[in-house]
Amino acid sequence: MGRSGGNTDFPGMKRIMSNWYKFASPPALYPLVNRLIPWFAIPSAILFAAGLYVGFFVAPTDFQQGDVYRVLFIHVPAAWMGMLLYVLMSLYASVGWAYNIRVSSMMASALSITGALFTLISLLTGSLWGKPTWGAWWVWDARMTSTLILFFLYVGFIALQTSIDDPRRADRAGAVIAAVGVVNVPIIYMSVGWWNTLHQGATIRIVQESTIAPTMLAALLIMLAACWLYSVAVVLGRLSCIIAEREHLEIA
Amino acid sequence: MKANHAVMFRWLIRREVLLAWRRKADLFSALAFYIIIVSLFPLSMDPDSRLLRSIAGGVLWVSALLATMLGFHRMFANDFADGSLDQLILTPQPLVLTVIGKTAAQFLTIGISLILISPLLGLQYGLTPNDTRQLAWSLLLGIPVLILLNAVGAALTLGVHGGGLIAALIVLPLCVPSLVFGAGGNVSLVGAVLAPTLVFAPWAAAAAIRISLG
Amino acid sequence: MKANHAVMFRWLIRREVLLAWRRKADLFSALAFYIIIVSLFPLSMDPDSRLLRSIAGGVLWVSALLATMLGFHRMFANDFADGSLDQLILTPQPLVLTVIGKTAAQFLTIGISLILISPLLGLQYGLTPNDTRQLAWSLLLGIPVLILLNAVGAALTLGVHGGGLIAALIVLPLCVPSLVFGAGGNVSLVGAVLAPTLVFAPWAAAAAIRISLG
Amino acid sequence: MLTATELECVRGNRTVFQELSFSVRPGECLQLTGPNGSGKTSLIRILCGLMEPSHGTVSWKKLDIRHLAEDYRTCITYLGHRHGIKEELTPLENLQIICGLNGTEISRNHAVRALEYMGLANRETAFARFLSEGQRRRIALARLVFNSSEIWLLDEVLTALDRDGMESVQALIDGHLARGGMAVVATHHGLGLSQGRFQRIELAA
Amino acid sequence: MLTATELECVRGNRTVFQELSFSVRPGECLQLTGPNGSGKTSLIRILCGLMEPSHGTVSWKKLDIRHLAEDYRTCITYLGHRHGIKEELTPLENLQIICGLNGTEISRNHAVRALEYMGLANRETAFARFLSEGQRRRIALARLVFNSSEIWLLDEVLTALDRDGMESVQALIDGHLARGGMAVVATHHGLGLSQGRFQRIELAA
C-alpha cells in the first residue's frame, strides 16, 4: 500500500522496473555524472565572460534608462531559468515517483535549489532595476508578483524535503507537491494577471523598446545560454553530492 | 462489500462531527481568531469608509484563509499521533473516501461557521448588501478549496515536526488563485477553481498519507 | 542547592535551542510563513501604494501574531504529550524559571528572526524608513508579549480539557491591545503593555501548567 | 492462509530482518518474540500492509495483499502499540465507531457487553481521557470480543494489563483460534494459550 | 524516610483510594500492585508531588513535601508511563540533558556507559525517533544507572522491555536498595528482587 505509483500493479511491470532500477542505479551513474560536470562548467564560464562583456561594454547605452538597463542581461535570463527549472523539477520528481527511479527524484531535489536561486536572483535584480526605473524597490506588477509566488512554491518544496529525514519518503512527498504545484502554476499566473488588470491603477507596464539593438539581443542570448550551461553543471554537481551522501548512508 | 461503504462513511462523518463537538474549543478559537483579525484592521487604521470598503474583501478572505490554516494541519496529525490513523487506513473503505469524509466534516463544522459569521463582519466595513452577498458566495465556494488544499499539506507533513507551518508553506501559494478571485469578488472563477480541486485534491491527499506512513 | 540553578538553567536553554535547531524546519518555515502571509494581502486588494501603506502595520502585526501562534501552541503540548513536561516540573528548578527559559528560547529563535525580516517586508508596502523603524521597534517590544501570552494559552490548553475554549477566549482578546497599539505604530504604548506582561505572564503560565496537570 | 515469502525489512539504513518466510493456517497462532528492536512491530505492520517490505511479498489466499487492498483489509483486525483510542470519546463511542468504520456495526448493548467483558463495567460512559493506561488499552481490546475477522494482528497486546486482563485476552485469542481464525501476536510475555496449533518465530536483534 | 499519612485520591467524582498510610525506609522497596484503574499511577504522581491528594499528606524526613518543594525534588527520580524521551534527540543527548536538568551533570562517556548497560551500545547517536518502543524505554531507564537520588518512583517500569531488559532493571533497583536508597515501583509483573526489605501494597479496584 505504501507504494503509490499505480503502474507497479501491472504484471510484468515489476520486471521492467527492476531493469530500470539497475540501469538508473545511482552508484552506476555517479562516476559518469562527475565526468560530465566540467563539460558544462567550463563553457558556461566562457559564455558568462563573453555575455557580460558584450552586455556591459559592447551593447549601446539605453537612451531612456541609461546604463541601469544592463541589469536586464542578468535579470531576464534568471527569470526565465527560474520558470523553466520548476517545470523540469516537477517532471523529474513525478517520473521518479511513478517509475520508482531514485536518480530521477534526486535530480528533482538538485534542481529545486538552483531554480529557487535563479528566481531569487530575478527578484533581486528586478527590484534593483525597479528602484531607478519605477522609483520603488517593489511594485505589485503582475510579472513580479507571480515570480514571487513561484519563489514561494520553490521554498515550500525545499522546506518539505528538508524536513523529512527518510529520503524515500522525502522524494515521494516532494513529487506530490511538485505535481500539484506545476498544475497550479498556470492558474496562478492567470489569476495574478487577472488581479493586476482588475486594478489598472497599479499595473506598471514594463516599457518594451520597439527594437532591441542586435548587440543587446546577442548579449541576452549569450547570457541565456551561459545560464543554461551553468544550471546543468551545478545541478549535476549537486546530484553527485546527493548520490554520494545517500549511497554512503546506505553503505554505513 | 460495496453496500457497506455507505454505512462506513456515515460512521466516519459521525466520528468526525462528534470529535469536533467535543473539541468545541478549537472551533471557537478559530472563530474568535477570525473575528479578531477582521476587527483589528479598522482599529489599526484611519476609519475612512471608502478605504475600509476597498480592503474588506481582502481582509475577510485572508483572515478566513488563516483561520482555516490554524486548525487543519491537525486534521490528520491527531489521528496519526494516537494511532487511529492506522485504524482508519485499515478500514475496508478506500482511503480517498476517508479523506473526503474528513474534509467534508471539517467544512460542515468550521467552514460553515466561518461563512455564516462573515456577513456580520462585513457590516464593520460598511459593505453593501450586494457586496456582502457576493462575498458570502465566494467564501462558500472558496473555503472548500482552502480545506482541500490544507488536507494535502497536512497529509504530506504527517509526523513531521513543525508540520503545521510547513503545511502552511506548501499550501499558501496554491491558495493564491482562489484568494485573488474570491477577494476580487468573482464568484464564477472561484467555482472554476473549486471544480478541479474537488476532483484531484482528495486523491493527492490519500497518496500523501500512504507516502507519509510508507 | 541554589548554586545549581545556573547550571540547570543553562541545560534548559541548551535543550530548547538544540530542539529548535533539530526542528530547523520549524523556524525556517515560521519565517517563510510570515513572509508569504505578508505578501498575500496585497494580492487580495487594490495594490495602490497609499492603501498599502495604510494597512502595512496591521498586516505585519497580524502575520507576526499568526507566525507565533502557529508554532507556539505546541510549546508545552509536545513536552506534555511525551511526558517530558512531568520531568521538567520535577527538576529542582522553580517552574517559573522553566517557563521563562522556554519563552526566552522561543524569543531568541523565532522571535528575533521575525523582527529582523520585517523591515524588508516593509519595503513591499513602500513604508518610509521612519515608519519602518517605528514598526520594527513596536515588533521588538510586542513579539515578547505575544509569545508570553501564547505561553499562558498553551499552558491552559494542555491536555485539551474544556480549558482550550477558555484559553482561546482569554488569550486572543489579551493580544488585542498590543496588536492595536503596535499596528497603530504607537511604540511607547506597546512597551506599557509589555512591562506587566513580563512580570505576570510567566507566573500565570506556571500556575496554568500546575492546574492542567492537576 | 496467510503466507509471507522472503520478507526483508530495511528501516533507515539497517536491515532489520531478511529472508523471512512463513505461513499461518486457519486455527493457528503465530507468536513473534525477540529482543527490543528485533523487528516485531515492523513485521506486523508489513503483514497488515501499513508498511512496504523492502523485498518479498505477503499473500492472503495465494494473492498478493497489495492487489487485494480493500478485500484484504476486511479480513484483518490490527491492534498496535498505539491503540487509536480517542480521549475525547467514551469507551462506548470509541468501540461502536471503530466497529462501524470497519463495516461491522455493533448494537449499543453488544458494545456494553463487550466492554463489561473487558472489565470496564459502569465506565462505559466516562471519557477515555479519565481512564487509566490499562483501562484505555482494554477499550481497544474490547473490539476483539465480537470480532469475526479471520486474521488478528496484535502488537504487544498484553502491555499495561493486569492478571485478569491478560487472562481474558488469552481467552479471546483461544476462542478465535477455536473458530478457525488466525492470529499473529507479538509479545514479550509468554502467551498461555491452551487451544490451537502453535508456531513461534524468534527474531534476532 | 518517606511517609504517607491517610492519603485519599479522588479522580473526577470517584474515590480511587482512601485512608492509605505507609512509610518507606532506606533500603526498602515498596511494590504497588492492583488491577487496572486501581490508582497506582495516581499514587505515584501524588508521591512525587505532581498531583495533590484530596486529603492526607506525604512527608519526607518528617516534612510535608508541599513545603519542601525544590528540596524534595532534588531527592527523587520519577519515571512514568510516558517516558519523556525527545524523538529529535539522540539517546546520548536525551540522557545528558535530563541529568543536567536535574543538577546532576554526567560526562559524555559516563552517559555512553549507562546506555551500553541498558543495551543501547552503538545506537547512542541514532535519533530516538528511529528506535523501537522498547529501545526508547531503555533510554529513559539509562537515567537510573548512575543515579544517586534517594527515592526512585517507577511506574510500570518493565513495560515493553524484553527479558534482559527486565533483568538489568531489577539489578539496578537491587543496587539502589543496597546503597540504602528507597524505591516505589508500580508493576503488574512480579519484581524478582533479591536484595532489600520488601513491602507490597495491593490497591483494590
Ligand code: HEM
Ligand atoms: C517571470 C518573471 C519575469 C520575467 C520573465 C521578466 C522579464 C523581463 C523582461 C523580458 C524585461 C525586459 C524589459 C522589457 O522589455 O519588457 C524585464 C524588465 C524589467 N523587469 Fe522583469 N521579469 C520578471 C520578473 C521581474 C521581477 C520579479 C522584477 C522586480 C522585482 C522585475 C523588474 C523588472 C524591471 C524593473 C524591468 C525594467 C522595466 C522597464 O524596462 O521599464 N521583473 N523583465
Ligand SMILES: Nc1ncnc2c1ncn2[C@@H]1O[C@H](COP(=O)(O)OP(=O)(O)OP(=O)(O)O)[C@@H](O)[C@H]1O
Ligand atoms: N484525569 C483523570 N480524571 C478522572 N479520573 C481519572 C483520571 N485519570 C485516571 N482516573 C481514574 O483514576 C483511577 C486510577 O487511575 P490510575 O491511572 O492511577 O490507575 P492505575 O492503577 O495506574 O491503572 P493502570 O494499571 O491501568 O495504569 C482510574 O479508575 C481512572 O479511571
Ligand SMILES: Nc1ncnc2c1ncn2[C@@H]1O[C@H](COP(=O)(O)OP(=O)(O)OP(=O)(O)O)[C@@H](O)[C@H]1O
Ligand atoms: N522509523 C524508523 N526509522 C528507522 N529505523 C527504525 C524506525 N523504527 C524502528 N526502527 C528500527 O527498526 C528496528 C525494529 O523496530 P521495531 O519497532 O520493529 O522493533 P520491535 O521488535 O517492535 O521492538 P520492541 O520490542 O521494542 O517493540 C529497531 O532496531 C529500530 O531501531
Ligand SMILES: [Mg+2]
Ligand atoms: Mg514493537
Ligand SMILES: [Mg+2]
Ligand atoms: Mg498506571
